[in-house]
Amino acid sequence: MALLSVEELSFAYRDREVLRGITFSVDAGEVLGLVGPNGCGKTTLIRCADGMLSPHNGRVMFKGKELGTMHRREVARAMAYVPQSTGNRTSSTVFETVLMGRRPYLNWTVSCADEDKVAEALRLLDLEGLALRKVGELSGGERQRVMIARALVQETGVVLLDEPTSNLDVCHQMGVMEVLRGLAEEKGLAIVIALHDLNLAATYCHRLLVLSAGSIYSYGAPEEVLTEEMLGSVYGIEAVVKRDLPAPYVVPIRPGRVREGV
Amino acid sequence: MEQNVIIQKGYSRLKKTRALFIGGLLAALVILIGLAVTLGSADFTVGESYLAILAGLFPGTFTAPGMAGIIVWDYRLHRVLFAVVAGFGLAVAGCVMQGILRNPLASPFTLGIASAATTGASIAIVLGAGVAGGEFLVIGNAFLFALLAALAIYGMARYRGIGSETMVLAGIAVMYLFSAVTSLLQYVGSAEELRAVVFWTFGSVDKSTWPKLAIVSLVLACTIPYLLYRAWDLNALAEGDEVAASLGVPVERSMMVMMMIASLITAVIICFTGTIGFIGLVAPHITRMAIGGDFRTLLPASGLVGALLLLSADSIARSVLAPQVLPVGIVTAFLGVPFFIYLFLHRRSA
Numbered sequence: 001m002a003l004l005s006v007e008e009l010s011f012a013y014r015d016r017e018v019l020r021g022i023t024f025s026v027d028a029g030e031v032l033g034l035v036g037p038n039g040c041g042k043t044t045l046i047r048c049a050d051g052m053l054s055p056h057n058g059r060v061m062f063k064g065k066e067l068g069t070m071h072r073r074e075v076a077r078a079m080a081y082v083p084q085s086t087g088n089r090t091s092s093t094v095f096e097t098v099l100m101g102r103r104p105y106l107n108w109t110v111s112c113a114d115e116d117k118v119a120e121a122l123r124l125l126d127l128e129g130l131a132l133r134k135v136g137e138l139s140g141g142e143r144q145r146v147m148i149a150r151a152l153v154q155e156t157g158v159v160l161l162d163e164p165t166s167n168l169d170v171c172h173q174m175g176v177m178e179v180l181r182g183l184a185e186e187k188g189l190a191i192v193i194a195l196h197d198l199n200l201a202a203t204y205c206h207r208l209l210v211l212s213a214g215s216i217y218s219y220g221a222p223e224e225v226l227t228e229e230m231l232g233s234v235y236g237i238e239a240v241v242k243r244d245l246p247a248p249y250v251v252p253i254r255p256g257r258v259r260e261g262v
Numbered sequence: 263m264e265q266n267v268i269i270q271k272g273y274s275r276l277k278k279t280r281a282l283f284i285g286g287l288l289a290a291l292v293i294l295i296g297l298a299v300t301l302g303s304a305d306f307t308v309g310e311s312y313l314a315i316l317a318g319l320f321p322g323t324f325t326a327p328g329m330a331g332i333i334v335w336d337y338r339l340h341r342v343l344f345a346v347v348a349g350f351g352l353a354v355a356g357c358v359m360q361g362i363l364r365n366p367l368a369s370p371f372t373l374g375i376a377s378a379a380t381t382g383a384s385i386a387i388v389l390g391a392g393v394a395g396g397e398f399l400v401i402g403n404a405f406l407f408a409l410l411a412a413l414a415i416y417g418m419a420r421y422r423g424i425g426s427e428t429m430v431l432a433g434i435a436v437m438y439l440f441s442a443v444t445s446l447l448q449y450v451g452s453a454e455e456l457r458a459v460v461f462w463t464f465g466s467v468d469k470s471t472w473p474k475l476a477i478v479s480l481v482l483a484c485t486i487p488y489l490l491y492r493a494w495d496l497n498a499l500a501e502g503d504e505v506a507a508s509l510g511v512p513v514e515r516s517m518m519v520m521m522m523i524a525s526l527i528t529a530v531i532i533c534f535t536g537t538i539g540f541i542g543l544v545a546p547h548i549t550r551m552a553i554g555g556d557f558r559t560l561l562p563a564s565g566l567v568g569a570l571l572l573l574s575a576d577s578i579a580r581s582v583l584a585p586q587v588l589p590v591g592i593v594t595a596f597l598g599v600p601f602f603i604y605l606f607l608h609r610r611s612a
Contacts, residue, residue, distance in 0.1 A: 047504070050507075050508055051507075052504060052507050052508065072507070072510045072511070072512055073510035074510075075510065076508060076509050076510030077510070079508070080508065081504070081505070081508035083502065083504050083505060083508075091550050091551075091554050091555040092497070092500075092554060092555040092556065093273075093276065093554060095269065095272070095273050095276075096497075096554070096555075096556055097501070100494075100497055100498055100501065100509060101509070103494050103497075103498055103509040103510060103511070104509060104510040106494055108491065108493070108494070108558070112270070115270045115273060116266055116270070118269075119265070119266035119267075119269040119270055120266060122269060123265055123266065123269075128265050128268075128269055131269045131272055131273070132272045132273070132276060134554070154509070
């Protein structure tokens with residue numbers, strides 16, 4: 001059974017329809033990449049999938065159970081969310097910010113086991129040296145890794161990430177994606193990531209879902225989805241997709257330039 | 263694994279530092295209470311003050327020297343303790359508001375609650391109209407209007423979609439509206455009424471009594487344990503509505519309940535004291551700079567810092583021009599602002 005399934009989901013902000021008839025599922029151990037141009041509905045879809053927004057039609061299910069019937073804390077134990085922004089510049093330390101991920105399990109006190117899980121997540125994301133620094137003092141990339149660590153200690157079956165690599169350099173982008181893919185495969189998590197970088201998505205995601213103006217344009221393995229035709233229709237760009245590498249690689253072409261030598 | 267132990271030890275040190283900070287504040291408060299009770303025209307020592315307090319609490323065990331027992335228990339202690347609970351409550355209310363609204367400028371005063379209480383008091387003073395009579399005319403009006411302001415903020419935020427930004431904007435709108443009504447009342451009032459309204463806005467703990475102290479203490483005793491119990495929700499809300507929701511916090515309900523509790527605490531204090539600004543704004547900042555943002559320790563520590571600030575200010579207000587007593591609201595600003603600016607600049611440069 002899929003850990004996360006979305007069926008015929010539609011959503012509108014007042015009169016403006018943002019998502020239409022979205023259907024997909026994510027299995028345990030799978031990384032699904034949500035791609036598409038700005039404003040296509042990726043963030044809204046992630047918010048609907050986490051239950052923060054209620055879809056107008058359709059339903060979201062965790063292990064076959066509809067999200068709307070679950071208590072908020074129950075949802076928080078099933079799904080973790082990493083927002084697009086890297087958090088407020090709070091005066092909390094990195095350790096405490098990550099510890100907050102244990103909130104769905106905590107009453108008031110924090111056990112040694114909780115602290116151990118936080119330390120483990122910090123180590124995994126290369127943050128152990130920053131544990132007692134204030135989050136407000138960190139760089140954007142460091143804060144982004146803190147948010148991911150917080151989602152990991154939430155110990156959910158599904159992790160939803162909204163552009164988690166947008167503030168990271170290429171080294172940390174790959175580091176984070178390696179961690180996420182590793183966690184999906186080792187711990188059987190279902191991970192949904194909204195990404196702008198198509199090549200990163202092709203390298204690390206098992207499947208891609210291409211959104212265009214609120215609808216699914218294509219859905220499948222990166223090799224099937226990343227085509228020159230899709231890039232023209234969805235992004236309005238001319239590009240070449242190289243297929244002689246381990247994953248498809250998109251090379252955009254400047255308008256009016258000849259494709260020779262690509 | 264060894265690395266995990268090092269990280270956890272670092273966090274344990276942080277927890278110990280916070281416990282020490284709270285312990286230090288408590289000790290300072292106990293000392294300051296003794297000093298504050300000693301201040302005044304009747305001449306007795308700090309030791310005799312403590313003895314008088316203990317004699318009142320344990321009559322068989324301790325004996326108050328001379329008149330100290332009567333002076334302390336009948337005239338001074340309720341005022342000192344009122345300053346403590348009022349400072350504690352205002353600081354906790356400010357701390358909660360800053361947390362849920364994620365706005366460092368949020369406080370009962372910047373959100374219009376104090377402004378509304380002033381309008382209520384002004385209506386009682388200038389027009390003589392109110393929900394209660396006699397001694398409680400001004401107090402009743404101030405309390406009612408403070409709660410009305412909180413409800414107006416709630417109503418507008420509910421209509422527009424509850425979020426930190428809408429609540430701050432609604433609060434600012436409410437503040438300007440009530441300020442305008444107060445100005446109108448001051449304009450039409452007589453010179454004597456105007457003086458009374460202005461004096462009310464200075465804020466003071468002059469009119470404290472044991473029953474008033476009991477009312478404020480009861481409200482704090484009923485609300486602060488709940489706020490402490492929800493400290494994790496406050497921690498999560500400080501990170502943003504979306505993050506809080508994804509961590510299982512019922513965002514709208516939590517924001518509204520905590521906002522109403524902070525408003526109730528503020529209303530019940532300022533209806534007796536008038537507008538004592540600044541404590542609710544500054545005490546949480548000072549505390550956050552010292553021990554960070556975990557509301558499990560930030561709430562009680564902010565309360566203690568607020569209690570120390572208000573009690574220090576009241577003690578100075580009583581002694582600097584004795585026997586004349588300055589309004590505590592003025593001294594609070596004179597005392598707190600330089601301290602706050604020093605901390606702010608010091609921390610920034612550090």
